[in-house]
Amino acid sequence: MTKVRAIAVATLLALPAAQAADIEAGKAKVAAVCGACHGVAGVSVGETIxxxxxxxxxxxxxxxxxxKDGTRKNPVMNAIASQLTADEISNVAAYFASLPxxxxAAKSDFMPQLTKTGVTFPEGYDKSFVKYHTINFPATKQVRYYFANKAAVDAARAGKDLPNGAYLFAEVWSAKLDEAKxxxxxxDGFFVADKQLFxxxxxxxxxxxxxxxxxxxxxxxxxxxxxLDKKHRPNVNQAECLACHKPLDKVSYTFTLKELAAAK
Known part of the structure:
Protein backbone atom coordinates (compact mmCIF):
# COMPACT_ATOMS: atom_id res chain seq x y z
CA MET A 1 0.00 0.00 0.00
CA THR A 2 1.39 3.39 -0.94
CA LYS A 3 1.97 5.99 1.71
CA VAL A 4 -0.71 8.30 0.19
CA ARG A 5 -3.27 5.49 0.11
CA ALA A 6 -2.45 4.47 3.66
CA ILE A 7 -3.04 8.03 4.89
CA ALA A 8 -6.37 8.17 3.03
CA VAL A 9 -7.53 4.89 4.59
CA ALA A 10 -6.45 6.00 8.03
CA THR A 11 -8.36 9.26 7.61
CA LEU A 12 -11.54 7.44 6.63
CA LEU A 13 -11.25 5.06 9.56
CA ALA A 14 -10.88 8.02 11.91
CA LEU A 15 -14.15 9.58 10.77
CA PRO A 16 -17.19 8.92 13.00
CA ALA A 17 -19.57 6.35 11.60
CA ALA A 18 -22.81 7.72 10.17
CA GLN A 19 -25.56 7.44 12.73
CA ALA A 20 -28.23 4.96 11.73
CA ALA A 21 -31.73 6.38 11.39
CA ASP A 22 -34.08 5.69 14.29
CA ILE A 23 -37.21 4.17 12.76
CA GLU A 24 -39.14 4.21 16.04
CA ALA A 25 -38.41 7.92 16.51
CA GLY A 26 -39.53 8.47 12.93
CA LYS A 27 -42.75 6.59 13.62
CA ALA A 28 -43.44 8.79 16.66
CA LYS A 29 -42.89 11.98 14.65
CA VAL A 30 -45.17 10.73 11.87
CA ALA A 31 -47.86 9.82 14.40
CA ALA A 32 -47.65 13.29 15.93
CA VAL A 33 -47.51 15.44 12.78
CA CYS A 34 -46.84 13.95 9.34
CA GLY A 35 -49.69 11.48 9.63
CA ALA A 36 -52.15 14.38 9.54
CA CYS A 37 -51.75 14.44 5.77
CA HIS A 38 -49.60 11.46 4.76
CA GLY A 39 -51.20 8.96 7.15
CA VAL A 40 -49.56 7.18 10.08
CA ALA A 41 -49.04 4.15 7.82
CA GLY A 42 -47.76 6.28 4.93
CA VAL A 43 -51.10 6.21 3.11
CA SER A 44 -52.30 9.76 2.54
CA VAL A 45 -55.68 11.20 3.49
CA GLY A 46 -56.49 12.43 -0.01
CA GLU A 47 -55.70 12.01 -3.70
CA THR A 48 -53.73 15.28 -3.95
CA ILE A 49 -51.28 14.21 -1.22
CA LYS A 68 -36.60 22.79 4.59
CA ASP A 69 -34.18 25.18 2.87
CA GLY A 70 -36.89 26.54 0.56
CA THR A 71 -35.34 25.38 -2.70
CA ARG A 72 -38.57 23.51 -3.40
CA LYS A 73 -41.64 25.66 -2.87
CA ASN A 74 -44.71 24.32 -1.10
CA PRO A 75 -46.25 26.57 1.58
CA VAL A 76 -47.52 23.70 3.72
CA MET A 77 -44.43 21.51 3.54
CA ASN A 78 -41.96 24.41 3.75
CA ALA A 79 -43.53 25.30 7.10
CA ILE A 80 -43.33 21.73 8.41
CA ALA A 81 -39.90 20.77 7.04
CA SER A 82 -38.33 23.96 8.40
CA GLN A 83 -39.08 22.70 11.92
CA LEU A 84 -37.42 19.29 11.43
CA THR A 85 -33.82 18.61 12.46
CA ALA A 86 -31.48 16.63 10.21
CA ASP A 87 -31.91 13.57 12.43
CA GLU A 88 -35.70 13.88 12.39
CA ILE A 89 -35.65 14.06 8.59
CA SER A 90 -33.58 10.86 8.43
CA ASN A 91 -35.79 9.12 10.97
CA VAL A 92 -39.04 10.04 9.21
CA ALA A 93 -37.63 9.00 5.84
CA ALA A 94 -36.47 5.66 7.23
CA TYR A 95 -39.82 4.98 8.85
CA PHE A 96 -41.84 5.64 5.69
CA ALA A 97 -39.38 3.52 3.69
CA SER A 98 -39.86 0.62 6.11
CA LEU A 99 -43.60 0.41 5.47
CA PRO A 100 -45.29 -1.84 2.91
CA ALA A 105 -57.31 3.31 -3.84
CA ALA A 106 -56.19 3.17 -0.20
CA LYS A 107 -56.74 6.24 1.96
CA SER A 108 -56.13 7.10 5.62
CA ASP A 109 -58.59 8.75 7.96
CA PHE A 110 -57.98 12.30 9.14
CA MET A 111 -56.64 12.83 12.63
CA PRO A 112 -59.83 13.53 14.63
CA GLN A 113 -58.33 16.47 16.52
CA LEU A 114 -57.66 18.17 13.17
CA THR A 115 -61.18 17.84 11.79
CA LYS A 116 -62.76 19.19 14.98
CA THR A 117 -63.08 22.99 14.96
CA GLY A 118 -64.47 25.52 17.38
CA VAL A 119 -65.34 27.93 14.57
CA THR A 120 -69.09 28.43 13.99
CA PHE A 121 -70.78 30.39 11.22
CA PRO A 122 -70.99 34.12 12.09
CA GLU A 123 -74.67 34.87 11.54
CA GLY A 124 -75.22 38.49 10.53
CA TYR A 125 -71.54 39.04 9.66
CA ASP A 126 -72.54 41.28 6.72
CA LYS A 127 -73.93 43.81 9.21
CA SER A 128 -71.63 43.40 12.23
CA PHE A 129 -68.24 42.66 10.61
CA VAL A 130 -65.99 45.12 8.76
CA LYS A 131 -65.24 44.35 5.11
CA TYR A 132 -61.54 45.14 4.92
CA HIS A 133 -59.90 43.48 1.91
CA THR A 134 -60.39 41.90 -1.54
CA ILE A 135 -58.00 39.51 -3.30
CA ASN A 136 -57.98 38.09 -6.84
CA PHE A 137 -56.95 34.43 -7.18
CA PRO A 138 -55.95 34.05 -10.86
CA ALA A 139 -54.97 30.37 -10.59
CA THR A 140 -58.49 29.37 -9.51
CA LYS A 141 -60.28 32.27 -11.25
CA GLN A 142 -61.77 33.37 -7.96
CA VAL A 143 -62.18 36.56 -5.98
CA ARG A 144 -62.44 36.67 -2.19
CA TYR A 145 -63.93 39.31 0.07
CA TYR A 146 -62.55 39.51 3.60
CA PHE A 147 -64.45 40.51 6.76
CA ALA A 148 -63.41 40.78 10.42
CA ASN A 149 -65.20 41.24 13.71
CA LYS A 150 -64.66 44.18 16.06
CA ALA A 151 -62.21 42.34 18.34
CA ALA A 152 -59.89 41.65 15.40
CA VAL A 153 -60.18 45.14 13.89
CA ASP A 154 -59.63 46.97 17.17
CA ALA A 155 -56.52 44.94 18.02
CA ALA A 156 -55.00 45.34 14.55
CA ARG A 157 -55.60 49.09 14.55
CA ALA A 158 -53.91 49.33 17.95
CA GLY A 159 -50.90 47.34 16.70
CA LYS A 160 -51.64 44.46 19.06
CA ASP A 161 -51.74 40.71 18.46
CA LEU A 162 -55.20 39.46 17.54
CA PRO A 163 -56.80 38.21 20.79
CA ASN A 164 -59.06 35.33 21.69
CA GLY A 165 -62.46 36.18 20.23
CA ALA A 166 -60.96 37.48 16.96
CA TYR A 167 -62.73 36.21 13.83
CA LEU A 168 -61.67 36.59 10.17
CA PHE A 169 -64.09 35.49 7.47
CA ALA A 170 -64.08 35.32 3.66
CA GLU A 171 -66.66 34.94 0.92
CA VAL A 172 -65.26 32.93 -2.00
CA TRP A 173 -66.72 33.71 -5.45
CA SER A 174 -65.99 32.46 -8.94
CA ALA A 175 -65.00 35.24 -11.31
CA LYS A 176 -67.09 36.23 -14.30
CA LEU A 177 -65.30 35.04 -17.45
CA ASP A 178 -65.04 36.60 -20.91
CA GLU A 179 -65.31 34.69 -24.18
CA ALA A 180 -61.69 33.59 -23.87
CA LYS A 181 -62.42 32.17 -20.37
CA ASP A 188 -61.14 48.74 -9.34
CA GLY A 189 -58.89 46.00 -10.78
CA PHE A 190 -60.63 43.18 -8.97
CA PHE A 191 -62.35 40.28 -10.69
CA VAL A 192 -66.05 40.72 -11.18
CA ALA A 193 -67.83 38.22 -8.94
CA ASP A 194 -70.13 35.71 -10.62
CA LYS A 195 -71.31 32.88 -8.34
CA GLN A 196 -70.56 32.41 -4.68
CA LEU A 197 -68.86 29.08 -3.98
CA PHE A 198 -68.28 28.76 -0.22
CA LEU A 228 -73.49 28.08 1.11
CA ASP A 229 -76.11 26.74 3.50
CA LYS A 230 -73.80 27.76 6.38
CA LYS A 231 -72.84 24.21 7.36
CA HIS A 232 -69.32 22.94 8.00
CA ARG A 233 -67.93 21.38 4.85
CA PRO A 234 -67.26 17.73 5.75
CA ASN A 235 -63.75 16.27 5.82
CA VAL A 236 -61.85 19.56 6.04
CA ASN A 237 -58.33 18.83 7.28
CA GLN A 238 -57.16 21.76 9.42
CA ALA A 239 -53.58 20.46 9.17
CA GLU A 240 -53.13 22.14 5.81
CA CYS A 241 -54.46 25.51 7.04
CA LEU A 242 -52.43 25.32 10.24
CA ALA A 243 -49.21 24.46 8.41
CA CYS A 244 -49.71 27.22 5.83
CA HIS A 245 -50.27 29.85 8.55
CA LYS A 246 -47.59 28.47 10.92
CA PRO A 247 -44.75 30.76 9.68
CA LEU A 248 -46.93 33.84 10.35
CA ASP A 249 -46.53 33.76 14.13
CA LYS A 250 -45.15 37.34 14.14
CA VAL A 251 -48.32 38.68 12.47
CA SER A 252 -50.99 36.81 14.46
CA TYR A 253 -50.88 33.88 11.98
CA THR A 254 -52.70 36.11 9.51
CA PHE A 255 -51.85 36.91 5.89
CA THR A 256 -53.86 40.14 5.91
CA LEU A 257 -52.92 41.82 9.19
CA LYS A 258 -51.63 44.95 7.42
CA GLU A 259 -54.90 45.41 5.56
CA LEU A 260 -56.86 44.68 8.72
CA ALA A 261 -54.97 47.42 10.58
CA ALA A 262 -55.92 49.88 7.82
CA ALA A 263 -59.62 48.93 7.91
CA LYS A 264 -62.00 51.87 7.99
Missing part, protein backbone atom coordinates in the same frame (compact mmCIF):
# COMPACT_ATOMS: atom_id res chain seq x y z
CA UNK A 50 -48.70 11.53 -2.09
CA UNK A 51 -48.46 8.20 -0.32
CA UNK A 52 -45.01 7.78 1.25
CA UNK A 53 -45.22 4.14 2.36
CA UNK A 54 -42.37 2.11 0.78
CA UNK A 55 -40.89 5.20 -0.89
CA UNK A 56 -37.09 5.18 -0.93
CA UNK A 57 -35.64 6.79 2.19
CA UNK A 58 -33.04 8.72 0.19
CA UNK A 59 -35.73 10.30 -1.96
CA UNK A 60 -37.88 11.33 1.00
CA UNK A 61 -34.86 12.72 2.82
CA UNK A 62 -33.74 14.69 -0.23
CA UNK A 63 -37.20 16.20 -0.71
CA UNK A 64 -37.51 17.17 2.95
CA UNK A 65 -34.12 18.87 2.81
CA UNK A 66 -35.01 21.04 -0.20
CA UNK A 67 -38.38 21.82 1.37
CA UNK A 101 -46.67 -0.12 -0.16
CA UNK A 102 -50.36 0.70 -0.38
CA UNK A 103 -52.94 0.03 -3.06
CA UNK A 104 -53.84 2.89 -5.37
CA UNK A 182 -60.35 34.85 -18.66
CA UNK A 183 -61.60 36.65 -15.53
CA UNK A 184 -63.29 39.97 -16.17
CA UNK A 185 -61.90 42.86 -14.13
CA UNK A 186 -63.89 45.79 -12.82
CA UNK A 187 -62.74 49.41 -12.75
CA UNK A 199 -66.95 30.56 2.87
CA UNK A 200 -63.66 30.23 4.76
CA UNK A 201 -63.01 31.29 8.33
CA UNK A 202 -60.38 31.48 11.03
CA UNK A 203 -61.06 32.36 14.65
CA UNK A 204 -59.52 31.82 18.04
CA UNK A 205 -60.63 31.24 21.61
CA UNK A 206 -59.13 29.91 24.82
CA UNK A 207 -58.10 26.26 24.65
CA UNK A 208 -58.86 25.73 20.97
CA UNK A 209 -55.26 24.77 20.23
CA UNK A 210 -54.68 22.41 23.15
CA UNK A 211 -55.08 19.16 21.17
CA UNK A 212 -53.23 20.31 18.06
CA UNK A 213 -49.63 19.03 17.59
CA UNK A 214 -47.03 21.68 18.43
CA UNK A 215 -45.52 21.64 14.94
CA UNK A 216 -48.92 22.60 13.52
CA UNK A 217 -50.40 24.69 16.35
CA UNK A 218 -51.23 28.36 15.63
CA UNK A 219 -51.69 29.25 19.30
CA UNK A 220 -55.50 28.97 19.75
CA UNK A 221 -56.55 29.55 16.13
CA UNK A 222 -58.95 27.12 14.44
CA UNK A 223 -60.05 27.07 10.80
CA UNK A 224 -63.25 26.14 8.98
CA UNK A 225 -64.86 25.98 5.56
CA UNK A 226 -68.62 26.53 5.26
CA UNK A 227 -70.97 25.57 2.47
Missing amino acids: PNLAAQRAGYIEAQLKVL GAGA NPVKGA YTAMARDAGWGKDIPDMLKNEDWNYAVFT
Whole structure:
Protein backbone atom coordinates (compact mmCIF):
# COMPACT_ATOMS: atom_id res chain seq x y z
CA MET A 1 0.00 0.00 0.00
CA THR A 2 1.39 3.39 -0.94
CA LYS A 3 1.97 5.99 1.71
CA VAL A 4 -0.71 8.30 0.19
CA ARG A 5 -3.27 5.49 0.11
CA ALA A 6 -2.45 4.47 3.66
CA ILE A 7 -3.04 8.03 4.89
CA ALA A 8 -6.37 8.17 3.03
CA VAL A 9 -7.53 4.89 4.59
CA ALA A 10 -6.45 6.00 8.03
CA THR A 11 -8.36 9.26 7.61
CA LEU A 12 -11.54 7.44 6.63
CA LEU A 13 -11.25 5.06 9.56
CA ALA A 14 -10.88 8.02 11.91
CA LEU A 15 -14.15 9.58 10.77
CA PRO A 16 -17.19 8.92 13.00
CA ALA A 17 -19.57 6.35 11.60
CA ALA A 18 -22.81 7.72 10.17
CA GLN A 19 -25.56 7.44 12.73
CA ALA A 20 -28.23 4.96 11.73
CA ALA A 21 -31.73 6.38 11.39
CA ASP A 22 -34.08 5.69 14.29
CA ILE A 23 -37.21 4.17 12.76
CA GLU A 24 -39.14 4.21 16.04
CA ALA A 25 -38.41 7.92 16.51
CA GLY A 26 -39.53 8.47 12.93
CA LYS A 27 -42.75 6.59 13.62
CA ALA A 28 -43.44 8.79 16.66
CA LYS A 29 -42.89 11.98 14.65
CA VAL A 30 -45.17 10.73 11.87
CA ALA A 31 -47.86 9.82 14.40
CA ALA A 32 -47.65 13.29 15.93
CA VAL A 33 -47.51 15.44 12.78
CA CYS A 34 -46.84 13.95 9.34
CA GLY A 35 -49.69 11.48 9.63
CA ALA A 36 -52.15 14.38 9.54
CA CYS A 37 -51.75 14.44 5.77
CA HIS A 38 -49.60 11.46 4.76
CA GLY A 39 -51.20 8.96 7.15
CA VAL A 40 -49.56 7.18 10.08
CA ALA A 41 -49.04 4.15 7.82
CA GLY A 42 -47.76 6.28 4.93
CA VAL A 43 -51.10 6.21 3.11
CA SER A 44 -52.30 9.76 2.54
CA VAL A 45 -55.68 11.20 3.49
CA GLY A 46 -56.49 12.43 -0.01
CA GLU A 47 -55.70 12.01 -3.70
CA THR A 48 -53.73 15.28 -3.95
CA ILE A 49 -51.28 14.21 -1.22
CA PRO A 50 -48.70 11.53 -2.09
CA ASN A 51 -48.46 8.20 -0.32
CA LEU A 52 -45.01 7.78 1.25
CA ALA A 53 -45.22 4.14 2.36
CA ALA A 54 -42.37 2.11 0.78
CA GLN A 55 -40.89 5.20 -0.89
CA ARG A 56 -37.09 5.18 -0.93
CA ALA A 57 -35.64 6.79 2.19
CA GLY A 58 -33.04 8.72 0.19
CA TYR A 59 -35.73 10.30 -1.96
CA ILE A 60 -37.88 11.33 1.00
CA GLU A 61 -34.86 12.72 2.82
CA ALA A 62 -33.74 14.69 -0.23
CA GLN A 63 -37.20 16.20 -0.71
CA LEU A 64 -37.51 17.17 2.95
CA LYS A 65 -34.12 18.87 2.81
CA VAL A 66 -35.01 21.04 -0.20
CA LEU A 67 -38.38 21.82 1.37
CA LYS A 68 -36.60 22.79 4.59
CA ASP A 69 -34.18 25.18 2.87
CA GLY A 70 -36.89 26.54 0.56
CA THR A 71 -35.34 25.38 -2.70
CA ARG A 72 -38.57 23.51 -3.40
CA LYS A 73 -41.64 25.66 -2.87
CA ASN A 74 -44.71 24.32 -1.10
CA PRO A 75 -46.25 26.57 1.58
CA VAL A 76 -47.52 23.70 3.72
CA MET A 77 -44.43 21.51 3.54
CA ASN A 78 -41.96 24.41 3.75
CA ALA A 79 -43.53 25.30 7.10
CA ILE A 80 -43.33 21.73 8.41
CA ALA A 81 -39.90 20.77 7.04
CA SER A 82 -38.33 23.96 8.40
CA GLN A 83 -39.08 22.70 11.92
CA LEU A 84 -37.42 19.29 11.43
CA THR A 85 -33.82 18.61 12.46
CA ALA A 86 -31.48 16.63 10.21
CA ASP A 87 -31.91 13.57 12.43
CA GLU A 88 -35.70 13.88 12.39
CA ILE A 89 -35.65 14.06 8.59
CA SER A 90 -33.58 10.86 8.43
CA ASN A 91 -35.79 9.12 10.97
CA VAL A 92 -39.04 10.04 9.21
CA ALA A 93 -37.63 9.00 5.84
CA ALA A 94 -36.47 5.66 7.23
CA TYR A 95 -39.82 4.98 8.85
CA PHE A 96 -41.84 5.64 5.69
CA ALA A 97 -39.38 3.52 3.69
CA SER A 98 -39.86 0.62 6.11
CA LEU A 99 -43.60 0.41 5.47
CA PRO A 100 -45.29 -1.84 2.91
CA GLY A 101 -46.67 -0.12 -0.16
CA ALA A 102 -50.36 0.70 -0.38
CA GLY A 103 -52.94 0.03 -3.06
CA ALA A 104 -53.84 2.89 -5.37
CA ALA A 105 -57.31 3.31 -3.84
CA ALA A 106 -56.19 3.17 -0.20
CA LYS A 107 -56.74 6.24 1.96
CA SER A 108 -56.13 7.10 5.62
CA ASP A 109 -58.59 8.75 7.96
CA PHE A 110 -57.98 12.30 9.14
CA MET A 111 -56.64 12.83 12.63
CA PRO A 112 -59.83 13.53 14.63
CA GLN A 113 -58.33 16.47 16.52
CA LEU A 114 -57.66 18.17 13.17
CA THR A 115 -61.18 17.84 11.79
CA LYS A 116 -62.76 19.19 14.98
CA THR A 117 -63.08 22.99 14.96
CA GLY A 118 -64.47 25.52 17.38
CA VAL A 119 -65.34 27.93 14.57
CA THR A 120 -69.09 28.43 13.99
CA PHE A 121 -70.78 30.39 11.22
CA PRO A 122 -70.99 34.12 12.09
CA GLU A 123 -74.67 34.87 11.54
CA GLY A 124 -75.22 38.49 10.53
CA TYR A 125 -71.54 39.04 9.66
CA ASP A 126 -72.54 41.28 6.72
CA LYS A 127 -73.93 43.81 9.21
CA SER A 128 -71.63 43.40 12.23
CA PHE A 129 -68.24 42.66 10.61
CA VAL A 130 -65.99 45.12 8.76
CA LYS A 131 -65.24 44.35 5.11
CA TYR A 132 -61.54 45.14 4.92
CA HIS A 133 -59.90 43.48 1.91
CA THR A 134 -60.39 41.90 -1.54
CA ILE A 135 -58.00 39.51 -3.30
CA ASN A 136 -57.98 38.09 -6.84
CA PHE A 137 -56.95 34.43 -7.18
CA PRO A 138 -55.95 34.05 -10.86
CA ALA A 139 -54.97 30.37 -10.59
CA THR A 140 -58.49 29.37 -9.51
CA LYS A 141 -60.28 32.27 -11.25
CA GLN A 142 -61.77 33.37 -7.96
CA VAL A 143 -62.18 36.56 -5.98
CA ARG A 144 -62.44 36.67 -2.19
CA TYR A 145 -63.93 39.31 0.07
CA TYR A 146 -62.55 39.51 3.60
CA PHE A 147 -64.45 40.51 6.76
CA ALA A 148 -63.41 40.78 10.42
CA ASN A 149 -65.20 41.24 13.71
CA LYS A 150 -64.66 44.18 16.06
CA ALA A 151 -62.21 42.34 18.34
CA ALA A 152 -59.89 41.65 15.40
CA VAL A 153 -60.18 45.14 13.89
CA ASP A 154 -59.63 46.97 17.17
CA ALA A 155 -56.52 44.94 18.02
CA ALA A 156 -55.00 45.34 14.55
CA ARG A 157 -55.60 49.09 14.55
CA ALA A 158 -53.91 49.33 17.95
CA GLY A 159 -50.90 47.34 16.70
CA LYS A 160 -51.64 44.46 19.06
CA ASP A 161 -51.74 40.71 18.46
CA LEU A 162 -55.20 39.46 17.54
CA PRO A 163 -56.80 38.21 20.79
CA ASN A 164 -59.06 35.33 21.69
CA GLY A 165 -62.46 36.18 20.23
CA ALA A 166 -60.96 37.48 16.96
CA TYR A 167 -62.73 36.21 13.83
CA LEU A 168 -61.67 36.59 10.17
CA PHE A 169 -64.09 35.49 7.47
CA ALA A 170 -64.08 35.32 3.66
CA GLU A 171 -66.66 34.94 0.92
CA VAL A 172 -65.26 32.93 -2.00
CA TRP A 173 -66.72 33.71 -5.45
CA SER A 174 -65.99 32.46 -8.94
CA ALA A 175 -65.00 35.24 -11.31
CA LYS A 176 -67.09 36.23 -14.30
CA LEU A 177 -65.30 35.04 -17.45
CA ASP A 178 -65.04 36.60 -20.91
CA GLU A 179 -65.31 34.69 -24.18
CA ALA A 180 -61.69 33.59 -23.87
CA LYS A 181 -62.42 32.17 -20.37
CA ASN A 182 -60.35 34.85 -18.66
CA PRO A 183 -61.60 36.65 -15.53
CA VAL A 184 -63.29 39.97 -16.17
CA LYS A 185 -61.90 42.86 -14.13
CA GLY A 186 -63.89 45.79 -12.82
CA ALA A 187 -62.74 49.41 -12.75
CA ASP A 188 -61.14 48.74 -9.34
CA GLY A 189 -58.89 46.00 -10.78
CA PHE A 190 -60.63 43.18 -8.97
CA PHE A 191 -62.35 40.28 -10.69
CA VAL A 192 -66.05 40.72 -11.18
CA ALA A 193 -67.83 38.22 -8.94
CA ASP A 194 -70.13 35.71 -10.62
CA LYS A 195 -71.31 32.88 -8.34
CA GLN A 196 -70.56 32.41 -4.68
CA LEU A 197 -68.86 29.08 -3.98
CA PHE A 198 -68.28 28.76 -0.22
CA TYR A 199 -66.95 30.56 2.87
CA THR A 200 -63.66 30.23 4.76
CA ALA A 201 -63.01 31.29 8.33
CA MET A 202 -60.38 31.48 11.03
CA ALA A 203 -61.06 32.36 14.65
CA ARG A 204 -59.52 31.82 18.04
CA ASP A 205 -60.63 31.24 21.61
CA ALA A 206 -59.13 29.91 24.82
CA GLY A 207 -58.10 26.26 24.65
CA TRP A 208 -58.86 25.73 20.97
CA GLY A 209 -55.26 24.77 20.23
CA LYS A 210 -54.68 22.41 23.15
CA ASP A 211 -55.08 19.16 21.17
CA ILE A 212 -53.23 20.31 18.06
CA PRO A 213 -49.63 19.03 17.59
CA ASP A 214 -47.03 21.68 18.43
CA MET A 215 -45.52 21.64 14.94
CA LEU A 216 -48.92 22.60 13.52
CA LYS A 217 -50.40 24.69 16.35
CA ASN A 218 -51.23 28.36 15.63
CA GLU A 219 -51.69 29.25 19.30
CA ASP A 220 -55.50 28.97 19.75
CA TRP A 221 -56.55 29.55 16.13
CA ASN A 222 -58.95 27.12 14.44
CA TYR A 223 -60.05 27.07 10.80
CA ALA A 224 -63.25 26.14 8.98
CA VAL A 225 -64.86 25.98 5.56
CA PHE A 226 -68.62 26.53 5.26
CA THR A 227 -70.97 25.57 2.47
CA LEU A 228 -73.49 28.08 1.11
CA ASP A 229 -76.11 26.74 3.50
CA LYS A 230 -73.80 27.76 6.38
CA LYS A 231 -72.84 24.21 7.36
CA HIS A 232 -69.32 22.94 8.00
CA ARG A 233 -67.93 21.38 4.85
CA PRO A 234 -67.26 17.73 5.75
CA ASN A 235 -63.75 16.27 5.82
CA VAL A 236 -61.85 19.56 6.04
CA ASN A 237 -58.33 18.83 7.28
CA GLN A 238 -57.16 21.76 9.42
CA ALA A 239 -53.58 20.46 9.17
CA GLU A 240 -53.13 22.14 5.81
CA CYS A 241 -54.46 25.51 7.04
CA LEU A 242 -52.43 25.32 10.24
CA ALA A 243 -49.21 24.46 8.41
CA CYS A 244 -49.71 27.22 5.83
CA HIS A 245 -50.27 29.85 8.55
CA LYS A 246 -47.59 28.47 10.92
CA PRO A 247 -44.75 30.76 9.68
CA LEU A 248 -46.93 33.84 10.35
CA ASP A 249 -46.53 33.76 14.13
CA LYS A 250 -45.15 37.34 14.14
CA VAL A 251 -48.32 38.68 12.47
CA SER A 252 -50.99 36.81 14.46
CA TYR A 253 -50.88 33.88 11.98
CA THR A 254 -52.70 36.11 9.51
CA PHE A 255 -51.85 36.91 5.89
CA THR A 256 -53.86 40.14 5.91
CA LEU A 257 -52.92 41.82 9.19
CA LYS A 258 -51.63 44.95 7.42
CA GLU A 259 -54.90 45.41 5.56
CA LEU A 260 -56.86 44.68 8.72
CA ALA A 261 -54.97 47.42 10.58
CA ALA A 262 -55.92 49.88 7.82
CA ALA A 263 -59.62 48.93 7.91
CA LYS A 264 -62.00 51.87 7.99
